[in-house]
Amino acid sequence: MKTKTVKIGSKVIGGGNPILIQSMTNTKTEDIAATVAQINKLAAAGCDIIRCAVPTMEAAEALTEIKKQVEIPVVADIHFDYRLAIAAIEHGADKIRINPGNIGSRERVQAVVDAAKERQIPIRVGVNSGSLEKDLVEKYHGVTAEGIVESALDKVKMIEDMGYDNLVISIKSSDVMMCVKAHELIAEKTDHPLHVGITEAGTIISGNIKSAIGLGLILHQGIGDTIRVSLTGDPLEEIKSAKLILKTLGLRKGGIEVVSCPTCGRTRIDLIGLANQVENMVADIPLDIKVAVMGCVVNGPGEAKEADIGIAGGIGEGLIIKHGEVYKKVPESELLESLRYELLHWNEN
Structure with a gap:
């Protein structure tokens, strides 16, 4: 769904531009060195836009120095005090980022x-289901998608009436299906860009599952211009997950996709450890290919046919498989390094 374009620093969102990945620092913004270090780490991992909490005047003032040391746009997250904004x-x-409802008069x-x-x-303009106004809760007999949308559009109209329409809307709920419905409703009623996320999604496992389902359902309908996977964990995990969600939906190319089989009684190697090692190893290799990690030589070559390259473990040895054919056998201890060598020299073949 075509939205208006909005410029955020050096980035442009909306209007059919690529969906951008956001995250939020968890350092104290007043600590400039720590905040800059985290932002640059996140940017290197693929974060496009970063948000920083601004709970104090010192945090607001720190933005001047932070901005000098980072490349990606910085969003200030404000609650309650309009002077901080x-x-x-x-x-x-x-x-x-403000919620006009808690800024005051x-x-x-x-x-x-x-x-x-x-x-x-x-x-x-951000509205969360947890902060929905009492009159809207009463009107809709509880917290509902309709209430969230009405609250957001009321606040958007207030700012538009003040003569400004350079806006992005964010409506979030920790209830996945309510969040999906709210986005479907608001997409029909506004052309402002939408920042999409499932708020308070939870820990790495539950947060990833809820975000993947919610974002998948929303983005698949062509709704959404920026996304955040909200996880109770290292923000770097949010970037990894967001990239994989976009790649899985076909909305972003680039980066190696790792597929791996479940373990079974035939597995004679540490498949779980190997798959995790492969995933970490390929994170910084800029190829747009699929790598398969298979646990045994019985199904390995066949199951790896769909991948560009794969490895399969045996007893004390492993296979390197290219395009479904066994390419070479190597000792198990050299399997990971052999795969890395093939990937680093991929375009020479």
Whole structure:
């Protein structure tokens, strides 16, 4: 679904541009060195836009120095204090995230909007199901997708009425299917770009499953311009998951895809350890191919046919398989290194 384009620093979202991956730092923003180090690590892993919490004036002021040391756009996340939003804008934030509902009076929201308008900084209007207004909860007899959408569009209209439409909308819920329905409803009612995520998704396992289902259902309908996989864990895990979700849906190319078989009684090698080692090893190799990791030589060559290259373990030895054919046998201890060599010299074949 075609949305308007919005410029966030050096990036452009909406209007059919590629879906960008966001994450959020978990360092104290006031700690410039730690925040810069984390942002640059995330950017190297594939993060396109980063959000930083701005709970204090010191955090807002730190943005000036942080911005000098990072390449990707920085979004300031503000709650409650409108003065922090204005300070973040003045200190170079490429975008601000506010919930107008908790910023206070209309005059205070207007002050933030005026500061953003002066510098043409986009505002992300964020509404979470957990902070839905009481009157909307009563109107819809509980927290519902319809209520979330109405709340978001009310706030968007308030800012538009103040003479500013450089906006991105974010509506999130930890209820996956409610979140999906809300995005389907809002996509029909606005052309502002949408930032999509399942909020408070949970730990690495539950968060990944809920995010994959929710984002998959939403993105597959052509809804969404930026995404975040919210995980209770290292933000680097969010980037890995987001890249894989986009790649699985065919919305992003590049990067090696690793497929591996489940373990069974025939497995004679540490397949789980090997598959994890392969996944980590290929993360920095810029090829758009599929690598198979198979546990035994019985099904290995056949199951690896769909992959460009694969390895299969035996007793004390392993096979390198290319395009479904056994390419060579190597000692088990050399299997990983042999695969890496083949990948690094892939384009020479």
